[in-house]
Amino acid sequence: MVKQTKSRIIEKNRLTELLDKLAHDYHLIAPVRDNNVSFRRVESGSEVTLDYINTVLSPKNAFFPQTETLFRFSRDDSRGFGIEEQDDEADREQVIFGIRPCDARSLRLMDMVFNGQYKDSYYLNRREKTTLIGLACFDPAETCFCPTFGIDPASGEDVDILFSDIGDRYLVEASTEKGAALLDRFAEFFAELRGDEEQLREARKAGLAGMKKLDVKAIADKMAPLYEGDYWDSIGMKCLGCGICTYLCPTCHCFDIADVSLDEGGERFRCWDSCMFPEFTLMASGENPRPNRKARVQQRFFHKLKYFHDRNGELACVGCGRCIKYCPVNIDITQIIEDVTSGKAGNE
Amino acid sequence: MKATSEEVQTRVKKLFEDGSIGHFIGYETGSDSLRVTPCFLKSGQAASRLVWNPLCANNLSKYLLDFKNVEGKVGIMVKGCDSRSVVELLKENQIDRDKVFIVGVPCSGIVDREKLLEVLGVSPGEVVAVEDDGDAFVVTLKEGKQRVDKEKALRGECLVCKYPTPVVYDVLLGEAVSSLPWVGDDYSLIKEQEALSSEEKALYWNRELSQCIRCYACRNICPVCTCSECIFDKKAPRWITKANDVSENLVYHLVRAFHVAGKCIDCGECERACPMNIPLRSLNKKVEKDLLELFDYTAGIDVEQQPPLTTYKAGDLDDFL
Amino acid sequence: MAVPRIGVFICHCGTNIGGIVDVPQVVEYAKSLPYVAHAEANMYTCSEEGISSIKHAIKEYDLNRVVVASCTPRTHQPLFRNACADAGLNPYLFEFVNIREHCSWIHMQNRREATEKAKELVKMGVAKARWLDAQEEFESDVYPAAMVIGGGVAGMSAALNLANQGFEVHLVEKEPELGGRLLKLNRIFTINKDPRELVESIVKAVAGHSKIRLHMPAVVKAASGYIGNFDISVDEGGKEVSFKVGVIIVATGAQVLKPELYRYGELANVLTQLDLEQRLKDDKLGEFQNVVMINCVGARIPERPYCSRVCCMTAIKNAALMKEINPEAKVYVLYRDLMTYGVEFEEYYREAKGAGVRFIRYTPSNPPQVIGTEKVESVRVYDELMGMELELPCDLLVLATPLISNNDSEELSKMLKVPIGDGGFFLEAHIKLRPVEFAMDGIYVAGSCRWPADIRESIAQGYAAASEAAIPLRQGLVKVEAITATVDPKICKGCGTCALVCPFDAIELKESEIRGLEGKIVSEVNTALCKGCGLCAAACPNGAVQQRGFTDMQLLSMVNALSGKR
Amino acid sequence: MQDNKEVKTEFKPKILAFCCNWCAYAGADLAGVSRFQMPTDVRVIRVMCSGRVPPELIIRALANGLDGVMILGCHPGECHYSEGNYLTRRRAHVLKRLLSYIGIEPDRFQLGWVSAAEGAKFAAVVKETTDKITALGPNRWVDKK
């Protein structure tokens, strides 16, 4: 687990240079401001922005891309098929810079899915080849509630290296071998601690004091009786059935598989799917066990707050607040958690 | 005089009492003070939850589709733009006028949350309330009040709104607003885009559309996207694959824009819903402009007016081969 | 649905296709396409041999779709559909690919690309075929009456023939008198008789026929409907009369060009042949000694390239007549090519020559010159055969001008939805094989409104049109091609867009009676009214309305196939 | 007979033409019967009326990477179904402008009127469109990397 092997600092004015170097040596994924701040492959440090609380899309794209080719096939004249070897993109070493502790935690939850009973080589391969450089969170958003799930937004628990912004420099801490190795490799950028770092960090942590922390200890049990009943009616009514919450969620991991078939060959790909979409559960017969928005919205919360917990002992939420911030009709998971834990949900 | 939340509450309560309505769709305060959320009432008792303020962005008219088969009339609160989508729903036989009771509220512009926070330089938690005060919003912060010029904090569609007062209603709360002082050439942005070269346009839209994550929020929130089964959800024919690829995104967005051609009333919900901040209104606005220029058509004004692409004039412009 | 097993038949069409497109290569390619169970080449797929080959292959390879790549579906589709039907396959499981008109014939100089194109067209056809469905044809009754527009010899012959066959006929003539252009003539060529006495008997028979309802003077104001069921409204002397017919024959004739050449209209002794006939009829010709006739005046020139077929004979007739009236007269006919085709015309021409009419050939590059100020004094012409310039004394110059289309043809074309071709003449369904039919079922054409024709030809065409029109009338019902619209009530949201765009009011919004959807307002297609244009299908936002044979799935598959998608 | 054209690697556009059964398709047939020679780049899909072609198909075709799409129908006022081509014309106006707005050159989508008698016009339209699109080069809007 967390074994602090090394602490260093980097002066803020050297960061861009470091990122340039990282971008040169690795497939570097970092936050970029476009219409929004999103994780994206960058070629140089100057593209990177660190002026954000959290990105719109979580970095799950880097491990579980929205659209991912599983394999390509070719077709020859005799109508035979040939499976082509996967391209070497999958084997690239990548670095994610700027991942927040909540998103980093979500990877641990995703691992439970992709490294559980079935091993997903695509995901795991990327996971293995990725070094995570986290960015401690000192200015959470109104919608943030990660402490609910035992996440310390300033900690490097789920990353290889944690950068903490402490004013004129970053405190840089490697928490894994992989992280330490990377620090060694780029040792020229890092300096020894000056000594006041821990103090500065503590000062910055003051901003975390008022963060929302809900009591979710018994929520999985309290969800069970809500399966029937009309609590979900008004939420389902409000819900538009779009995929924002699921696509932005760092822990949602459902996918669909389809083929693209061309004259010369084609590919099989998988892509994100959403339990909010009607065709998600549509069967070939035309039957749909979750025929309406209420059934689908209910499924989403049951999965996050109960089923995932039943299976993995964890809730499928890291409190990043994206779904709250971006829901166009203001469906708020924290309100639902409060309704459920307070018992209000059962009594409407 | 502008309508107030209290006025809305009193009127809705009365409507329930006199049996005019059996349901009401309005707004209530959301999970923070800069949000409202749709509110569905079955009785007048909870009418006190209702609010009306410059944060009431949602176009509630689409929810009427969910009330097709209920007993009694459904009351709904509409702004100018919302009322126009009601007109479009009526045109398409999607709702029955006799089963809807429309509470109209003239609107002098809705707050663009992100813009407002930017101008104020505060986080949402600081804001207690926002009120409309003519050409400015008065924002009550935890510490004091601030006036923000509307033009700096309005939603894009409100900056070009020509129909602030509902065009159809059973009751109008507050005074009609005939025009909004800041509205000038509503197509200036479109014209700027049109003037670009094909390469520039392609580059621009390639970049914008490549960001789409195909969450379908723009479609699902659109009050005039009324198909129960969208062609994009069909397996056969498969118009687009689920692969999130710019060619598929292109088909999705162009067809979407075309399918609402002549129906889009620029309520701006698509753009508001888009988590990726894609300038979706631009496409709709372009179509709107062309329909006006080519066929002198404006959507959502008159239930009797035939949709522009279902009719023709022999003398329509003909500059084809 | 059974797994598609598509058979592809690629026609050489002799060398028409095979000479340009590498047919064996296309066959091999077709074999590589998805769901193709069999592909073969035929010398002529439409031949007895080709047809039996299709039938055989359907059985042998258990085919459930057939694609023929040959010529245009506009002529041969019924043949191949029948072949499928004969082999027990629903005829709508057939798809046509046109690699002749749309490929080999238009890319004769580029065999490689023509072959590539043919392959792609076949690929698209196969892609569509994969999604074809079996269809049943809708039958509708034929109202047992006909309308004939035009009371000239063509129209009257058609009307009389149909009436004598026992069908009710509405004959619409815009003039107050039956007989048409014929009445304006002085004599009829080859028999040199007065037309009036000849046409009299026909007029009498028409006017007195119990089955013929004469509308005269009258013009057609509106026509709607389709084969078997046309609703007609005519303006009969200011009064509107409406009636119903099952078929329509268009025989509206043509008019004679008044030229702006050879100082016609300027000099008093320049006449058209028609003017001459009028003067002869009125006996107002007066003395003449030297007559010059010029043929092809306003015809076979760049702005009017066609030959009007009847003018040479008219000129010969009148030239001979002039000679007959005044044997001393000198009569010259200046011509370019003498169109005295056939037996009688050639004889007639020889007789005129024998009677002393002189024929002089000129070329358009060296046209005759009119000499004279007050009136024509002489005509100067370069005689091409003699190789010398002649100056012919002339006190009467007669111009043979072509027939041109009637002014009302265009309006009629729009009203009946039948096409007009070169020179404003009506365009038949097939220039060789279907000369008196329009492409639109139930409407036929005869006489000079189709193309300049003499009396004999006009009458024959009138009969021919009657013959074609009698087919649906006698059968009493017509089958409607199964390309009409359908609605999936489950998907339909009842928005009514389809009904708004339907030109035939064939779609209505109704409460569904289907189990599970009771009370839902959905569109319903009245197949009897649907004409299969597919406007509704294109307008429907969510694909609930489809056109049979042209479904979204089928069209999209073609587009995708062309794009290299499978 | 030999191919007059040399095999060249120059850009050959791929163009789709929807032709209505009654006018444009018949006009194309007539062009064939008349042996009017024309560029080989156009592929025809027969529909009963130009009004059958939904914008989805055009958009899909262009997004698939086809270099140009045409709809060819009866001249205004001559539609076999009275008004199909008028509706097509309205749709085409809007679509053409929308496509142009996002950077697909207007010449890549054409509407044209070809009567059953206009074989020569069909050939001319094919030639003109092919030339224009060839000059534009490949449809690079969707540049799949």
Added chain:
Amino acid sequence: MVNLTIDGKAVTAEEGTYILQVARANSIDIPTLCYHQALEPFGACRLCTVEITSRGRKRLVTSCNYPVEEGLEVSTDSEAVIKGRRMILELLLARCPNVPLIQELAKSYGIEKPRFKLEDDNCILCGLCARICEERMGVSAISFSGRGLERKIDTPFHVNSEICQGCGACAFVCPTGAIKLEDITAKEPRPILSEFNVGLNPRSAIYVPFPQAVPKVPVIDREVCIHFLTGNCRICENFCQAGAINYDQEDEIIEAEVDAIILASGFDLYDPSAVEEYGYGKVKNVITAMQYERMISASGPTEGHLERPSDGKTPKKLAFIQCVGSRDTHHKLYCSSVCCMHATKEAILANEHYPDLKAFIFYTDMRAVGKKFQEYIARAEQEYNVTYIRSRPSKITENPDNGNPIVWYEETTARTRTSMEVDMVVLCQALIPSGSTKDISDMLHLSLNDYQFVDIPDRLFHPVDTEIPGIFACGFCQAPQDIPDSVVQASAAAARAAEFLSKED
């Protein structure tokens, strides 16, 4: 039935059949030169040798005349078989080194050059010719003569045979082309010419009249079929697997009572050899328009290629002569109505096939009176390299050096007599009412006019009515006309008949 194996494959066969037949029926190829389905096996060439294992004993036999037996094991490609065949072929190749068939067979067995002394013979002494002549034709005009090295096929006394019936069966079956009918027969061999292809190619006595014939079944020409002439042959019977050959079929007389008759008996071609100055039948490269049509047709004898009769070369310069027998006081006075346009079409087709081909059309009046005809002429000139020359050629002669026809004519513009040498001339001959028009008119007592067209008393107002009520005539039998006019008249005749029948009711 007998069970045996061939190359390890178990097969069953009817008793009394030979190994070769059974192998062929089972798609196993055994080479042979002297076997013929219609003749008794002879075992002469020995190429069909196979190895059999019968009662445990292996040996080589000729498969063409070795009957099958129960349990027989046959190997068609054992080492011994191949070796034997190779030797046979080597010997054959030495005997007939110039016969392509032998060369090919030898090559396929790896023999390029025989070790033996080369001779120059074409005959492999398979005897097929003599056998077919005797067994099937019942003539025995030829047979083997001499012994040993002297053995050969010959007629008695080496003189052309009087008893030979000239049927050509011997030449037909000869695998090497050694037999020449003219060396054998005392008669003049004459091919049976294909009527449909206007004599451009021969046909057999049993034949399918033309590719699109309906129904598409072969017919036997009783006038020339050996069987109908002599009672022999019947070879076709051997080959028809369906057993469909019926020599006893007779014409059937069908009686039908009708109220109306429509005559549409069409046209024949005027024999252009009557127009002597144009040299048809003398100048080889002068052909008729119909011959040309067959030649340019993909299903014709040359599969659509233009090959001029004298040397098979593709002509580059073509002349079409109009009014050959039409509008001619010595022949037919009338205009045949369709020739101007079909000549134009033929010239266009030629240019489409061969873009460098140039055609000249010699005409009197260019009668392009139909719909779009003038435009067609204009395009022929502008796009298809066709030149129209207004002149009636006076004669056509032949350039003896190259067989090119020379067209002599008067150049009207220059007013000089001139000539043009071309590669081939196409005569657009007059069209005449078909012979059957006369026959049927006589039968129906219909009058014909001077040109033997069916007389139409009131051509103008009753254009398809003959002089007898209820009898109608349409198309070329009543006057020259093109396709659309014929179609119009056909429909018109149907309309008149329908009217006539309605009156009867």
